[in-house]
Amino acid sequence: MADYYQLAVEKRESIGNAANxxxxxxxxxxxxxxxxxxxNINLILDSKDLYHALHSGHHVFEVKMNGDIQYVMIKEIQYHPVNESVLHVDLMRVRRDVxxxxxxxxxxxxxxxxxxxGGVLSQILTSLDIECLPTDVPEFIPLNVSELEMNSSLSVADITISSNVSIITDEEQVVATIAPPKEEEEPEIEIEEGEEGEEGEEAVEGEEGAEAPAEGGEEKADDRGKAEENAE
Incomplete structure (x- = not known):
């Protein structure tokens, strides 16, 4: 017989926001x-007892209702949006033979x-949907990743589980992968169009300035030639 965490409950007579x-x-x-x-039955739980129950690793809890032992699982928990304290809990009865x-x-x-x-391990799937008797619910499902190599993955089909438990989750779903670390890209240095154009203009101006003295030199040579002809 499986052991269950005993969750203390008492009936709640007063309802409404003020009473809660x-x-x-x-x-x-x-x-x-x-x-x-x-x-539905309105109940009261002790906050410390609930805290220990949630951290016990159990999924099915034992409660005493009207002197009878019943088995329940937590269907839903409502938390405060700011301080995350528990506001309300829904318990659903389960039968050990169903x-x-x-x-x-x-x-x-x-x-x-x-x-x-040097690879990076990533867990893609963190939980598994299973079907079993309340007495066979495991605390967690182990998956050994020792043989997982670079650029490879493990799926739900690679999980080994007790014969008393059936897996509902699609067996092709990836559970974990290993990939090489991302390389840091070197920032590209962009050259502004304006800077390149200005350099080109300066070069053109320099070339024109270099040609000007050459034209002046040709005029002086012509003047010397005419002077020599007159002297003759």
Missing amino acids: KTLRRNGKIPANYYYKKQD KMTISVPIHLEGEAIGVSE
């Missing part, structure tokens, strides 16, 4: 209990070969 605020100030959390077509669908976290284990070669 009073409960929270006193370290209590308002909750609701659901089961198929039965009427299979249930639940999402369980995936834990990567081992040192990947690709990481030792």
